Amino acid sequence: MTHPATFWNKIATKYAQDPVLDEADYNFTCERSISYLRPGFRALEIGCGTGSTAIRLRPHVSTFEATDISEAMIDIAKGRQTQTAPDHQVSFWVASAPDSFADGIAYDAVFAHSLLHLVPDPEALLARVAQAVQPGGYFISKTPCLGAIGMALQRMAMRVMIPLMQLIGKAPPVVRFFSIEGLEAMITRAGFDVVEAGSFPGGKPPSYYIVARRRG
Numbered sequence: 119m120t121h122p123a124t125f126w127n128k129i130a131t132k133y134a135q136d137p138v139l140d141e142a143d144y145n146f147t148c149e150r151s152i153s154y155l156r157p158g159f160r161a162l163e164i165g166c167g168t169g170s171t172a173i174r175l176r177p178h179v180s181t182f183e184a185t186d187i188s189e190a191m192i193d194i195a196k197g198r199q200t201q202t203a204p205d206h207q208v209s210f211w212v213a214s215a216p217d218s219f220a221d222g223i224a225y226d227a228v229f230a231h232s233l234l235h236l237v238p239d240p241e242a243l244l245a246r247v248a249q250a251v252q253p254g255g256y257f258i259s260k261t262p263c264l265g266a267i268g269m270a271l272q273r274m275a276m277r278v279m280i281p282l283m284q285l286i287g288k289a290p291p292v293v294r295f296f297s298i299e300g301l302e303a304m305i306t307r308a309g310f311d312v313v314e315a316g317s318f319p320g321g322k323p324p325s326y327y328i329v330a331r332r333r334g
């Protein structure tokens with residue numbers, strides 16, 4: 119299997135140039151996320167890509183770290199925040215998602231946007247997230263649910279196409295087919311209660327936004 123960083127490094131420049139799929143929905147979910155943040159919060163985003171969301175959320179918390187497995191994505195993210203006020207800097211660094219958590223550091227909010235379906239062991243990652251989020255703190259994620267595509271035939275076609283694209287390096291090395299129910303159940307099992315959820319953008323497949331609060 120290709121190392122995920124190899125795939126994401128290769129497409130980072132194009133990813134940075136592509137417009138967001140649905141700007142209104144993106145803005146809506148950013149505003150919903152901001153509504154949960156408080157000035158004293160310590161926040162972390164894993165799989166932050168080119169950093170736009172982290173930079174946007176940064177002014178609403180006290181500290182914001184953001185990590186990604188791809189060096190090229192993190193380089194672009196660092197470049198993007200050159201105009202940002204010094205006291206609103208995001209601390210960007212390269213790390214795989216499970217290695218982004220230092221022992222003994224607790225976060226008030228952890229974000230993962232379009233990431234959970236791309237990691238080899240999402241259950242283990244969620245267990246790590248649950249350890250790192252304070253009781254009452256938030257795990258906020260958005261995840262394409264490829265298992266929720268309307269027609270069985272379309273789902274079957276995706277299940278054939280993606281491995282073929284992976285063989286020629288045109289799809290990420292790990293792609294999981296979550297259903298919306300399966301995704302919510304996995305987050306709940308990890309120790310969170312879902313407080314808000316919805317499809318943004320709704321499209322096909324739905325990209326499912328979930329705000330979950332750590333039980334404790």
Ligand SMILES: C[S@@+](CC[C@H](N)C(=O)[O-])C[C@H]1O[C@@H](n2cnc3c(N)ncnc32)[C@H](O)[C@@H]1O
Pocket residue numbers: 122123126127164165166167168171185186187188191213214215216230231232233236237238
């Ligand atoms: C679809 S992009 C989403 C980027 C960003 N979160 C966004 O919403 O635009 C997926 C990102 O996850 C990163 N990624 C993939 N596998 C990862 C892993 N195992 N650990 C950390 N980051 C990973 C990729 O490098 C890429 O930047």
